[in-house]
Amino acid sequence: MVGASGNPGSRLRAPVVVNGKVVTMQQAVIDRARLVFTLFDADGSGELEAHDFELMAARVAAAAPGSSETDKAAMLAAFRRYWTTLAAELDVDRNGRITFEEFRACVLSPERFSAALDDFAESLAALGDPDGDGRIERDRFTALMTAIGFARPNIDALFDAFGPSDDDRIEVPVWITGIKDYYSPDKTGIPGDQLVGTPT
């Protein structure tokens, strides 16, 4: 199933540093996949279903007062597309649910999810900038990330890692890139590492 390009086998055994700890790339990737899976499982059923993405989108919309209905609708469409893409690629037994065993295969072919991920990242980041000035305030970022399911210390550490301005704002493109990197399992040493485990 693994493509010939990039020799992922040896790459996955390479040591990397995550939050001050040395782990193999493979362990870092699996830890991140586990966290992503847990976050997507919005109803806590232990598997991913279409319902999880509806629930997460509703929570995110509720955390985005002042955003336009157009922006919220785009986010909902992007979340649904993400689910549809995941289901098409990973629901091997076609039962409408994705177990973690099914999900972890996503790390072998991240390119299959990149278009859906672009949509997801851009539509989510747009909700962070309701006034359209291209910057996201910390309170807004915190509300949206809490709605996604992240814990407060990790959210604070991530915002700081993005290098906020003196008036405590980050640039929209920085967050878009951060979201894409975070959900790309072959990236480490990125700000999104702050979302795995306890920040140091």
Ligand SMILES: [Ca+2]
């Ligand atoms: Ca679920």
Ligand SMILES: [Ca+2]
């Ligand atoms: Ca399944």
